[in-house]
Amino acid sequence: xxxxxxxxxxxxxxxxxxxxxxxxxxxxxxxxxxxxxxxxxxxxxxxxxxxxxxxxxxxxxxxxxxxxxxxxxxxxxxxxxxxxxxxxxxxxxx
Amino acid sequence: xxxxxxxxxxxxxxxxxxxxxxxxxxxxxxxxxxxxxxxxxxxxxxxxxxxxxxxxxxxxxxxxxxxxxxxxxxxxxxxxxxxxxxxxxxxxxxxxxxxxxxxxxxxxxxxxxxxxxxxxxxxxxxxxxxxxxxxxxxxxxxxxxxxxxxxxxxxxxxxxxxxxxxxxxxxxxxxxxxxxxxxxxxxxxxxxxxxxxxxxxxxxxxxxxxxxxxxxxxxxxxxxxxxxxxxxxxxxxxxxxxxxxxxxxxxxxxxxxxxxxxxxxxxxxxxxxxxxxxxxxxxxxxxxxxxxxxxxxxxxxxxxxxxxxxxxxxxxxxxxxxxxxxxxxxxxxxxxxxxxxxxxxxxxxxxxxxxxxxxxxxxxxxxxxxxxxxxxxxxxxxxxxxxxxxxxxxxxxxxxxxxxxxxxxxxxxxxxxxxxxxxxxxxxxxxxx
Numbered sequence: 154x155x156x157x158x159x160x161x162x163x164x165x166x167x168x169x170x171x172x173x174x175x176x177x178x179x180x181x182x183x184x185x186x187x188x189x190x191x192x193x194x195x196x197x198x199x200x201x202x203x204x205x206x207x208x209x210x211x212x213x214x215x216x217x218x219x220x221x222x223x224x225x226x227x228x229x230x231x232x233x234x235x236x237x238x239x240x241x242x243x244x245x246x247x
Numbered sequence: 248x249x250x251x252x253x254x255x256x257x258x259x260x261x262x263x264x265x266x267x268x269x270x271x272x273x274x275x276x277x278x279x280x281x282x283x284x285x286x287x288x289x290x291x292x293x294x295x296x297x298x299x300x301x302x303x304x305x306x307x308x309x310x311x312x313x314x315x316x317x318x319x320x321x322x323x324x325x326x327x328x329x330x331x332x333x334x335x336x337x338x339x340x341x342x343x344x345x346x347x348x349x350x351x352x353x354x355x356x357x358x359x360x361x362x363x364x365x366x367x368x369x370x371x372x373x374x375x376x377x378x379x380x381x382x383x384x385x386x387x388x389x390x391x392x393x394x395x396x397x398x399x400x401x402x403x404x405x406x407x408x409x410x411x412x413x414x415x416x417x418x419x420x421x422x423x424x425x426x427x428x429x430x431x432x433x434x435x436x437x438x439x440x441x442x443x444x445x446x447x448x449x450x451x452x453x454x455x456x457x458x459x460x461x462x463x464x465x466x467x468x469x470x471x472x473x474x475x476x477x478x479x480x481x482x483x484x485x486x487x488x489x490x491x492x493x494x495x496x497x498x499x500x501x502x503x504x505x506x507x508x509x510x511x512x513x514x515x516x517x518x519x520x521x522x523x524x525x526x527x528x529x530x531x532x533x534x535x536x537x538x539x540x541x542x543x544x545x546x547x548x549x550x551x552x553x554x555x556x557x558x559x560x561x562x563x564x565x566x567x568x569x570x571x572x573x574x575x576x577x578x579x580x581x582x583x584x585x586x587x588x589x590x591x592x593x594x595x596x597x598x599x600x601x602x603x604x605x606x607x608x609x610x611x612x613x614x615x616x617x618x619x620x621x622x623x624x625x626x627x628x629x630x631x632x633x634x635x636x637x638x639x640x641x642x643x644x645x646x647x648x649x650x651x652x653x654x655x656x657x658x659x660x661x662x663x664x665x666x667x668x669x670x671x672x673x674x675x676x677x678x679x680x
Contacts, residue, residue: 160504163437163528170288191495197435197503197530218293219530220413221433221503224426225491234415235286238397239378243292246438246482246527247357 160199164215172240175213176233177222183230184208191225217242256282256403258583259394261381261416263290264357265569266553267409268364269576270583272309275371277584282403283365283373284396286380291361293411295531297434298477298484299459300569301352304608308577312367313349317359319479320457321350324450327564328515330464330474331637335515346456354457354477354484355569356438381410384419384549390593391420391548404592405583407550409576412532414555422551423542428491430536430620432472432561435507436486441523443481449519450478461564464633466510468501470494471624474510475566476519483520485511488533488566490624497626533568534559538617544604545582545597552579558609562619562680571609578603618679625676627669635661 179189189209192201198215201222211222218241223233235241258274260267263285274281287293299322306313325340345351369375384406385393393402394416408416412431417423450458462474472489487506494503510516534540534557541557544550552558552575559568582600586592604610642657 158508158525163525166525166527167529194500194502195433195491195494197433199502199504217435217528217530219295219433219435220411220532221431221491221530223413224428224431224532225495235380238286238380239288241286241293242529243288244295244527244529245358247291247294247296247361247529 161215164198167215167217168243168245169215170240170243172236174237176236176241177211177213177216178232179209179211180230180232184210186230188226188230192222195221195225197221254402256280256401257587258282258405258407258580259284259401259403260407260409261394262408262410262553262555263287263365263375263377264294264361264409264411264553265364265572266555266558266576266579267407268361268368269309269573270407270409270552270580271373271375272364272368272371273577273580274583275368275373277580278372279584279587281373282401283368283375284379284381284394284401285365285375285377287377289362289377290365290375291358294357294361295434295436295529296355296357296569297436297475297486297488297566298354298356298479299352300355301565301567302349302570303351305570305573305577306349308574312364317363318353318355320354320452320455321346322352322354322459322477323456324452324458325564326458326460328460328462329633329636330462330466330513330515331634332465334637334641335464336636336640352459354459354479356479356482356484381416384416386420389547391546405548405550405586405597407552407576407579407583408555409553410555412534412554412559414551417542417549417551417555420546420549422544422546422549424540427536427540428495430534430540432488432490432533432535433494433503433530434486434488434533435503435528435530436475436484437507437511437525438479438527438529439483439485439520439523440481440526441483441520445522446478446481446483452478455480462510463629466513467493467506467629468499469626469630470497471626471629473629476516482526483523485516485520488561490535491532533561535561535620537620538613541613545594545600547594548592548597550579550582550597550600552576558613560612560616560619561623562616563623571612574607574609575604578607578609616680622676622680625673627673635666
């Protein structure tokens with residue numbers, strides 16, 4: 154276990170139930186906002202990344218629903234809700 | 248779930264975590280009609296803890312619960328470790344009181360515990376509906392009248408917001424203070440399963456004894472926060488807590504998940520988890536702003552409890568939240584019981600909640616420790632001192648090829664007047680907590 158386990162593999166251990174819509178969206182026209190770059194650093198699931206054009210994109214699959222991105226970036230740039238009932242991550246140990 | 252617009256509950260509780268379930272258990276025990284709405288598949292499905300609950304302050308509030316509660320190990324051995332890059336200093340505390348019943352604290356897994364607590368609340372008569380996300384509050388003439396959940400309109404005399412640290416519900420009711428990222432930390436951890444015998448040998452545990460270890464310094468790259476390790480019955484909870492602003496505003500720039508990977512590779516940690524298998528990765532925001540960041544705790548037809556109210560506290564060697572959650576749920580329930588007796592669910596009628604919290608350990612603790620975040624959020628504590636202590640130990644223990652330097656000059660090299668003065672300043676800061 155001493156070698157680093159890839160983040161994808163780690164997230165693969167969790168139980169996720171798909172939602173029919175994305176519960177986190179970058180607000181329209183905000184993708185280049187500097188505040189969003191914080192999410193790249195803080196997201197424990199590594200779901201945020203920056204494209205070559207300097208736009209921040211999110212892939213919601215694997216979201217742990219921790220709320221860090223909303224607090225770091227703010228509601229001005231993120232549309233944030235919990236996944237609908239019965240979807241999203243289901244922690245077995247927590 | 249069918250629409251129940253005709254039915255009026257005494258209380259609707261948003262969120263079946265510790266605050267919500269403690270409130271439901273207490274209300275149902277008193278014979279009130281209570282509905283718990285939980286968005287996960289089961290209670291605990293959305294909940295994360297670092298790993299330890301202190302039982303002493305809440306034991307008497309739920310006298311029937313503890314005997315059969317599915318807690319993991321009672322913490323009998325405490326360690327704090329200062330980590331420099333290539334060395335570390337560990338202080339271990341063993342006290343006979345930690346190993347005497349009733350035990351002060353236990354490691355805990357929320358997936359197990361919350362599911363069990365939900366069952367106890369249901370046995371008392373609470374109604375629990377899982378897979379149900381509350382979409383919004385029903386507010387009429389400024390008073391909270393119920394909730395909308397998945398298209399159903401559900402009405403109650405009181406809504407208790409126990410929907411966790413972000414509390415979108417308390418936000419909609421206008422009870423929150425403007426949210427500032429400096430008042431929050433992020434915690435993330437792995438559950439690492441390991442053979443019980445190996446675990447007990449490795450941590451020197453007898454029977455159901457458990458160990459708790461906190462790490463500060465290089466573990467967060469010198470940022471405000473630390474690492475933690477708790478032994479469960481057959482697994483280890485290993486993770487990191489770090490301030491959100493420390494991650495985004497301070498150098499070195501590092502992504503949160505990399506901190507945990509590096510932590511696992513430290514030789515001090517790698518040998519403890521060797522042969523174990525990671526079975527889950529989880530994360531959650533932790534409110535650390537304390538009293539200064541706290542919003543209103545009640546309004547017309549609504550109460551706020553647990554993380555939703557900001558009831559979590561970091562005072563360095565103890566980081567607590569779960570007992571505040573359960574206690575605030577209990578007092579919220581007591582307030583609703585009284586409000587029902589007086590048939591007054593207005594803000595004035597529910598204000599008894601804050602009185603009850605003021606008289607309890609909950610708000611007394613938050614008042615006593617209201618400066619703790621500002622005192623602890625001091626970069627020297629997380630970078631400079633772990634390094635300094637490591638360097639002093641290195642020189643004290645070193646036997647070089649030639650003659651060894653006298654001890655006093657060795658210490659003096661590190662303890663300049665400036666260094667001593669800054670230690671005095673740290674001491675002054677600490678006097679505030």
